[in-house]
Amino acid sequence: MISDPWVFAISYEELIEGTFHPVYPKGLNVLLAKLDDQIYAVINKCAHMACTLSSGTLNGSIVTCACHDWRYDLKDGSFIDTAEIRLRTFNTKKEDDNIYILLEGAS
Ligand code: FES
Numbered sequence: 001m002i003s004d005p006w007v008f009a010i011s012y013e014e015l016i017e018g019t020f021h022p023v024y025p026k027g028l029n030v031l032l033a034k035l036d037d038q039i040y041a042v043i044n045k046c047a048h049m050a051c052t053l054s055s056g057t058l059n060g061s062i063v064t065c066a067c068h069d070w071r072y073d074l075k076d077g078s079f080i081d082t083a084e085i086r087l088r089t090f091n092t093k094k095e096d097d098n099i100y101i102l103l104e105g106a107s
Contacts, residue, residue: 005104012097015039020063020074022054025101030090032099033074035061041090041101042077046070053087 007025009032015021020033022044031044031053040061044052051067058064061075071080077087091102 005102006093006100007103009041009092009099009101012094012099015099018058020054020058022052023101026103028103030101031063031074032092032101033058033061033063035074038075039092039094039099040074041092042072042074043088043090045087047079047085047087 009023009025010021015032015034017034020031023030023032029044031042033040044054046053046065046067048065048068048070051065053063053065055066056064061073062071062080063074064071072078072087073080077089079085093100
């Protein structure tokens with residue numbers, strides 16, 4: 001049996017514009033953000049010492065980790081201060097007023 005790689009994350013209305021929200025599709029800790037009506041998804045774990053990014057602050061598309069102030073762009077997972085570090089990102093889709101995350105083949 002082949003399982004659907006798109007996994008329900010949250011209702012579209014529950015995710016407030018300009019904010020982020022942790023979700024747990026299939027137990028994976030993912031940070032979702034709605035920015036300019038676009039949905040972005042990254043792993044909710046800082047690449048430094050694994051603090052949850054949802055404990056940090058959001059300024060535009062930039063999330064600042066609460067532990068030691070590392071900063072990432074939620075639009076592509078990039079670390080602001082060097083190109084070598086990038087958060088795992090996930091494709092998302094909106095369907096029937098819900099947001100789904102593609103877990104299969106995630107980068
Ligand atoms: S754990 Fe995020 S900056 Fe250190």
